[in-house]
Amino acid sequence: MANMSDVSIINWNKAEAKPVASGLERTICNQGLCGSKTLDVYHRTVSQGRRFEVQAGNEYHLVYVIEAPKGGTISFNSKSHAAEAGAGVLLVPGESASFEASGSDLQMLHMVTPKPPAAVEQGLPGGPGYFFNRKTLRPLTDASGGRVRRFCVESTVRLLDGSRLTPTNAIQAGEMRYHDGGSSPYHRHVGTPANPDGPSHCYITFKGRGVVQVGDDTQEIEPGTLVFFPTGVPHRLRAKGGPLDYFELQAWKSFKTDVLSEEKLGLKWYYEPVAPGGARVEWDQT
Ligand SMILES: [Fe+2]
Secondary structure: OOOHHHOEEEEOOOOOOEEEOOEEEEEEEOHHHHOOOOOEEEEEEEOOOOEEEEEOOOEEEEEEEEEOOOOEEEEEOOEEEEOOOOOEEEEOOOOEEEEEEOOOOEEEEEEEEEOOOHHHHOOOOOOOOEEEOOOOOOEEEEOOOOEEEEEEEOOOOEOOOOOEOOOOOOOEEEEEEEOOOOEOOOEEEEOEOOEOOOOEEEEEEEEEEEEEEEOOEEEEEOOOEEEEEOOOOOEEEEEEEEEEEEEEEEEOOOOEEEEOOOOOOOOOEEEOOOOOOOOOEEOOOO
């Protein structure tokens, strides 16, 4: 049976902080740390008055602002945007962006995945990249009402005008909030013919406490913790003692999910109504 030793658990507060030109870089997921073949994750602190520049090269980069207490600026595609919590940029190969910390340090996640094979893209164009923030992303609520998520990268999520949020299956990523007692079903992810090794999958907690279950083992996790689940290892996350805010990530987005627990509705999600009292619309995940 699977147990906690099958997953990797890394807390950014305890990870080595490497000084770089923009501030501090902490590697919290890569092949050496987690066995992830298609995902590297860095926690970055951009020091007040400095700038982090990212050139996507041949890879996809997702940069997400965790905290920006006194703001800053994101520059992408000749436009400037406020660097605030929940804002960020998906960069596709060849694109670039910069993140400037003005009034205070910026805390960010920086995720990198190689360009996926054409079979993973399933006909999607793969680009261009885009800027996002909490105002542009649509909240989704699960059937139990215990979980709310905002995807910043997910190809099947539609914006209000019906267009796709994301033009690529390189990454699926977004913010998740569990209300007190909220839980995922016990589940596992497996590969597909297009992505036989399965996705690199992790949770990164921001606020509140969670409990991860693998087999008969459970472990409480503190804010600032990345938990990496190898393909096929079953898992569940619960909020403990209050709401839990975290980030969830799959790269590449070509996998199948098996629900192993009883929650028959565990994978159904609904867009929150646009107007109060409006009808909720189920998220079509195909
Ligand atoms: Fe999962």
